Amino acid sequence: MNPDRPTPTPPAPAHNDLDQRQLVRLLQDFHQLRRQREQAYEALARAHHVTLSKLALAAEYKDGDTGIHIVRIGALSAYLARLLGKPEAWCRDIELAAPMHDIGKIGIPDSILKKPGGLTAQEREIMQTHPLIGAQILGNTDVPVLAMAAEIALGHHERWDGTGYPRGLAGDAIPESARIVAVIDFIDALTMDRCYRKALSDAETLTMVQATRGSHFDPAIVDAAVAAFPRLAALRDAINRGEAGTQHPARPQAGDLPH
Numbered sequence: 001m002n003p004d005r006p007t008p009t010p011p012a013p014a015h016n017d018l019d020q021r022q023l024v025r026l027l028q029d030f031h032q033l034r035r036q037r038e039q040a041y042e043a044l045a046r047a048h049h050v051t052l053s054k055l056a057l058a059a060e061y062k063d064g065d066t067g068i069h070i071v072r073i074g075a076l077s078a079y080l081a082r083l084l085g086k087p088e089a090w091c092r093d094i095e096l097a098a099p100m101h102d103i104g105k106i107g108i109p110d111s112i113l114k115k116p117g118g119l120t121a122q123e124r125e126i127m128q129t130h131p132l133i134g135a136q137i138l139g140n141t142d143v144p145v146l147a148m149a150a151e152i153a154l155g156h157h158e159r160w161d162g163t164g165y166p167r168g169l170a171g172d173a174i175p176e177s178a179r180i181v182a183v184i185d186f187i188d189a190l191t192m193d194r195c196y197r198k199a200l201s202d203a204e205t206l207t208m209v210q211a212t213r214g215s216h217f218d219p220a221i222v223d224a225a226v227a228a229f230p231r232l233a234a235l236r237d238a239i240n241r242g243e244a245g246t247q248h249p250a251r252p253q254a255g256d257l258p259h
């Protein structure tokens with residue numbers, strides 16, 4: 001210590017105590033504000049999620065479905081997207097967007113939508129406008145999840161070989177989100193009871209999916225779905241039992257990954 005320098009006088013204890021108390025209060029206020037902000041964000045995210053699910057349910061309701069199909073479509077599409085190495089935010093978006101793939105059916109008359117038996121050529125033409133109607137409902141927005149929902153709605157009946165509708169796109173020209181949902185929707189439709197047939201077994205479904213590889217569907221996506229089929233089926237069954245859903249997205253296991 002320099003003997004020439006006077007020893008600095010410590011601040012008055014009362015003043016120091018006050019600073020300390022103010023600091024503690026400031027920190028408490030800061031933590032409370034952060035908690036409130038997190039709670040508000042969670043509430044908003046949940047409201048956003050629920051609103052999108054209800055919108056999807058509106059279309060399925062008209063179609064006479066219980067709504068479980070769209071939960072499966074969301075969860076299984078996200079599962080497959082993760083297998084294909086898509087970024088996590090993209091996978092979360094597809095989980096919310098995929099359930100709205102058939103929302104355009106809102107615009108199809110019940111006389112066609114609910115007609116038992118086959119449709120006439122003219123009725124089929126009207127039915128095949130549902131992707132365009134869906135894209136009109138969901139599109140023209142800068143909200144990423146709705147933009148993805150619009151491209152899925154528009155593209156989920158396109159075929160890899162270019163023979164689908166409404167635009168006859170082929171291969172990579174079809175948005176990847178729509179290619180994923182198309183495969184999952186096909187698998188899910190086969191494993192559901194229909195008025196004209198019973199649900200196919202998992203083995204029969206696998207054979208059907210493999211038969212469409214490269215014609216109807218993207219071969220890489222079919223390969224990923226086939227490789228992970230047991231886990232996709234297990235996730236489907238868990239959703240049907242009410243044990244899993246969109247709140248807890250399933251994560252692929254190492255063994256699921258296609259080679």
Ligand SMILES: [Fe+2]
Nearest residue numbers: 101102156157
């Ligand atoms: Fe459709």
Ligand SMILES: [Fe+2]
Nearest residue numbers: 073101102185
């Ligand atoms: Fe569907």
